[in-house]
Amino acid sequence: MKKLLFLFLLFMSSLSLWAQEDRFTDVNQTKGKDIFVTDNSALAVAFSIVDGKVKPIKKIKNLNASMEGKVFSVGSESYIYKKKAYIILKNSSDIILLKEEDAPLYISTFISKTYWQEKYDLYSKDYAFLDFTKYPEVHSERATVRYDDLTSIEWKGLEISDNGAVYYISELQAGLPLDKFKVTSSLFETSKDVFFLKRDSIQPYIIKYNTRIAKEKREKEIADSLANTRLRLAIALKDGQFDGNERPIYVNKGDTLAVFSYNPIKRQFLARFHSGTLLFNPDNIEFLDTKTTTTEGRYSWDRTTTKTSVDSDFLKEQGENGKEQRFAVAEAYDDVHTLMWLNNLKAALDKYEAEIRSRKKNQIFITGIGYEYDGSRFGMHFDVYNCFPKTIKYIEFTLTNYNAVGDIQMDDIGRSARTVRGIGPIEPEDGGRYSWDDIFWDDRDIIDKTRLTNVKFIFTDGTTKVFSGYANINKHMTADAWAL
Numbered sequence: 280m281k282k283l284l285f286l287f288l289l290f291m292s293s294l295s296l297w298a299q300e301d302r303f304t305d306v307n308q309t310k311g312k313d314i315f316v317t318d319n320s321a322l323a324v325a326f327s328i329v330d331g332k333v334k335p336i337k338k339i340k341n342l343n344a345s346m347e348g349k350v351f352s353v354g355s356e357s358y359i360y361k362k363k364a365y366i367i368l369k370n371s372s373d374i375i376l377l378k379e380e381d382a383p384l385y386i387s388t389f390i391s392k393t394y395w396q397e398k399y400d401l402y403s404k405d406y407a408f409l410d411f412t413k414y415p416e417v418h419s420e421r422a423t424v425r426y427d428d429l430t431s432i433e434w435k436g437l438e439i440s441d442n443g444a445v446y447y448i449s450e451l452q453a454g455l456p457l458d459k460f461k462v463t464s465s466l467f468e469t470s471k472d473v474f475f476l477k478r479d480s481i482q483p484y485i486i487k488y489n490t491r492i493a494k495e496k497r498e499k500e501i502a503d504s505l506a507n508t509r510l511r512l513a514i515a516l517k518d519g520q521f522d523g524n525e526r527p528i529y530v531n532k533g534d535t536l537a538v539f540s541y542n543p544i545k546r547q548f549l550a551r552f553h554s555g556t557l558l559f560n561p562d563n564i565e566f567l568d569t570k571t572t573t574t575e576g577r578y579s580w581d582r583t584t585t586k587t588s589v590d591s592d593f594l595k596e597q598g599e600n601g602k603e604q605r606f607a608v609a610e611a612y613d614d615v616h617t618l619m620w621l622n623n624l625k626a627a628l629d630k631y632e633a634e635i636r637s638r639k640k641n642q643i644f645i646t647g648i649g650y651e652y653d654g655s656r657f658g659m660h661f662d663v664y665n666c667f668p669k670t671i672k673y674i675e676f677t678l679t680n681y682n683a684v685g686d687i688q689m690d691d692i693g694r695s696a697r698t699v700r701g702i703g704p705i706e707p708e709d710g711g712r713y714s715w716d717d718i719f720w721d722d723r724d725i726i727d728k729t730r731l732t733n734v735k736f737i738f739t740d741g742t743t744k745v746f747s748g749y750a751n752i753n754k755h756m757t758a759d760a761w762a763l
Contacts, residue, residue, distance in 0.1 A: 300391075300394055301390050301391045301394040301395060301443070302387075302389070302390065302391065303386050303389055303391065304386075305382075305386075306366060306379050306382035306386060309353045309366060309386070309389060309391075310353055310354065310355050310356070310357075310366065311353065311354075311355035312352075312353050312391055312392070312393040313350060313351070313352050313353070313391075313392040313393045313396060314350065314351055314352075314353055314368070314389045314390060314391060314392055314393075315348075315349075315350050315389070315390040315391075315392045315439035315440075316346040316347060316348070316349055316350075316351065316388055316389060316390075317347065317348075317388045317389075317390060317441045318346075318347045318388050319345060319346050319347045320384070320385055320387075320388050321346055321375075321377060321384070321385035321388055322336055322337070322344060322345075322346060323337065323384070324377060324378065324381040324384050324385060325337075325344070325346070325375050325376065325377055326365065326375070326376040326377070326378075327339060327342065327344070327374065327375060327376065328374065328376070328761055329761075330728040330729075330730070330761070331649060331650045331728070331761065332727075332728065333360040333361075333365070333376060336375070344373065344375070346368075346373075346375065346388075349370060349373070350370060350392050350439065351368035351369060351370050351373070351375070352368070352369050352370065353366055353367065353368055354366065354367035354368075354369070357379065358376060360376075363378055363380075364378070364379045364380075365377060365378055365379065366379060372758075374759075390439055390441070392439050395437060395439055395443070395444040395464065396437070398444070398464070399434070399437045399444070399446060402434070402446070402467070402471070402475075403434035405477045405478070406432070406471060406475045406476065406477055407431060407432060407476075407477070407478045408425070408429045408430070408431060408432060408475070408476040408477075408478070408481055408484075409429065409430050409431075409432045409448075409450060409474060409475060409476075410428050410429060410473070410474055410475075410476060410484075411424075411428065411429070411430055411450075412428045413473060413474050414470065414474040417448075417450075417460040417462075418430070418450065419450050419452075419457050419458065421452050421457055422450035422451065422452055422457060423450075423451055423452050423453055423454075425484075426481065426484040426485050426487065426488040427484065427487060427488050427491065428484055428487070429476070429481060429484050430450045430451065431450070431451040431454075432448050432449065432450055432451065432475070433448070433449050433450075433451055433456045434446065434447070434448055435447040435448060435449055435456065435459045442463075442465075443463065443464040443465055444463070444464040445461045445462070445463055445464070446461065446462045446463075446464065446467060447459045447460070447461050448460060448461075448462060453615075454611070454612070454615040455615065506593065507597070507601040507604050507605060508601075508604050508605060508607075508608050509608070510537060510608050510609065510612055511537070511538045511539070511566065511590040511593075511594065511605075511609075512535055512536065512537060512538070512566070512567045512612075513535075513536045513538050513548070513550065513559075513564040513565060513566045513567065513590075514533060514534070514535060514536070514564065514565050514567065515530050515531065515532055515533065515534045515535075515536060515559075515563065515564055516532060516562070516563050516564060516565055517532050517563055518530065518531055518532050519563070521555065521557045523553075523554075523555045524555070528552065528553050528555045528557065530552060530557070534552065535616070536550040536551070536552050536557075536559070536564060537550055537551045537552070537608075537609035537610075537612045537613050538550040538559075538564070538566070538590070538594065538609065539551065539594075539602065539605035539606045539608065539609040540594060540597075540598070540599070540602045540605060540606070541594040541595045541597075541598060542558070543595070543598060545558065546560075546561070547559055547560055547561075548561065548564060548591075548594065550564075550609065551606070551609040551610050551612070551613035552613060553613070553617050553620065554613065554614070554617050561591070565586075565588075566588040566590045566591050567590075568588055568589055568590050569586050569587070569588045569591075570586070570587050570588070571584060571585070571586050572584070572585045572586075572587070573585075635708060638664060638666045639666050641754075641755070642666050642667075642755050643664065643666055643755055643756065643757055644663055644664055644665070644666050644667075644734070644736075644755050645661055645662065645663060645664075645731075645734075645752070645755060645756040645757070645760055646662045646663070646664050646710065646756075646757045646760060647660070647661065647662030647712070647757075647760055648660070648661055648662070648731075648756065648760045648761060649761070650729075651714055651715065651716040652716075655691075655720055655721065655722040656716060656717040656718075656719070656720055657716070657717075657718070657719055657721060657729075658714070658715035658716040658717055658718040658719070659676075659678065659714075659715065659718065659729065660712060660713065660714035660715070661676060661701075661712070661713050661714075662710065662711075662712050662760075663701070663705065663710055663711055663712070663713065664708075664709075664710040665705045665706065665707050665708065665709055665710065666708075667707060667736065667738070667744070668707055669707065669738040669739065669740060669742070670703070670704050670705065670706050670707065670738060670739045671703045671704060671705040671736055671737070671738060671739075672702075672703050672704055672737050672738055672739045673700055673701065673702060673703060673736075673737040674700070674701040674703070674713065674734065674735070674736055674737070675698055675699070675700050675701075675733075675734070675735040675737070676698065676699050676700075676701070676713075676731060676733075676734055677696060677697070677698045677731070677732050677733035677734070677735075678696060678697055678698075678699070678718060678719075678729050678730070678731060678732070679695060679696040679729070679730055679732040680694075680695050680696065680719060680726045680728075680729050681726070681727055681728050681729070681730065682725055682726065682727050683727040688725060688726050688727070690719040690720050690721050690726060691720040691721060691722050691723060692720055694719060696732070697718050697719065698733070699713075699715050699718060701713035703739075704739060730749045731749060731752045732747070732748065732749055732752075733745065733746070733747050733748075733752075734746045734752055734755075
């Protein structure tokens with residue numbers, strides 16, 4: 280009873296520790312971190328950038344901002360505007376600034392996603408199995424059973440809440456993920472190494488499994504079969520290019536290879552990678568089971584380091600014997616991982632092509648815009664994308680100044696508007712940046728904003744296309760054109 284009470288108190292104290300470690304006590308602790316925001320309290324003291332100016336969000340018309348339940352990345356450096364230091368919060372749709380001096384008003388609403396992400400990354404790397412006999416509530420009958428009581432699992436992401444984190448995990452069927460289930464961080468802490476097991480902690484299950492198999496087949500047959508068909512993985516130690524059947528195969532340093540045989544004549548290992556059979560020099564790969572032993576000598580130069588690998592020795596010993604069986608195992612592993620790799624490539628390509636189609640359809644030609652300051656002089660820069668089917672020869676930007684009440688304003692030398700020219704060429708679906716740092720002078724600081732009021736494209740075939748009016752031109756900018 281005393282032991283149970285001790286464990287319970289230890290568990291409760293650890294929960295308290297985790298709850299503290301995912302919070303911040305100082306605004307500088309948030310820099311460079313990902314954070315989860317619990318409510319909208321910070322909006323009362325939040326700022327945004329409008330036409331290059333820092334303005335309170337609560338004073339910006341038609342801006343329905345929300346921070347509750349969102350994740351932001353905090354910039355590693357402070358943003359200085361008019362001698363005030365701000366932290367920068369970004370995500371895919373929002374850029375929000377908060378004064379560092381206002382930290383007491385909002386820091387209690389921040390939870391460190393980085394803290395939970397690091398825990399998640401550590402656990403997802405180590406814990407690869409589920410004992411479904413001890414945690415049957417989440418088990419799928421379709422999952423592939425390993426060693427009688429275990430199924431392989433894949434980590435599918437996490438969510439942050441005010442009470443910690445939720446991990447999403449799925450069992451695998453023949454290496455492919457099934458429907459995911461969720462496990463709270465507090466439950467995982469109490470059930471790891473009980474329900475969830477590390478790769479190097481499953482030996483008792485393997486022993487139990489082999490004992491059952493031994494009743495059906497002779498022990499030697501079982502040992503030979505398991506040894507010969509076990510998947511052997513190695514890591515590429517350098518980049519390389521290989522000739523495939525229909526295309527070159529590129530291997531990057533750190534890629535995982537399914538090694539299935541050794542060629543004693545060429546003194547090279549054979550491995551499956553991206554549906555190809557490739558030859559690797561022993562010095563260019565390292566098996567996952569490699570162990571490093573260092574022997575200290577009397578002097579520092581007497582120190583020797585030795586690397587050993589059971590998998591490497593086994594393949595060298597077997598040679599061609601059992602090669603077909605090992606090839607089938609390596610091929611099955613590679614087929615699954617190659618399919619995942621191709622799906623990721625296709626998803627990235629589809630996203631890129633969708634963005635290109637959108638830019639062409641809506642004639643989005645400005646992807647970035649900002650002010651360039653140099654003492655009393657200032658100018659602007661523009662990132663341009665050619666969404667047209669013709670090659671751009673020149674682009675003329677007309678800029679007009681306005682004061683705080685919205686009237687056209689002259690600068691210190693009497694210019695209310697200027698037209699500047701950018702020189703191409705810019706081919707279709709290509710882009711470039713144009714920048715000027717001395718378009719206007721404003722020592723008196725009376726210019727509140729400078730807007731694009733006309734953009735003229737001159738193409739290499741002599742035709743032109745003109746876009747007039749700030750409101751119209753604004754429709755042809757990306758949503759994040761004014762990003763920091």
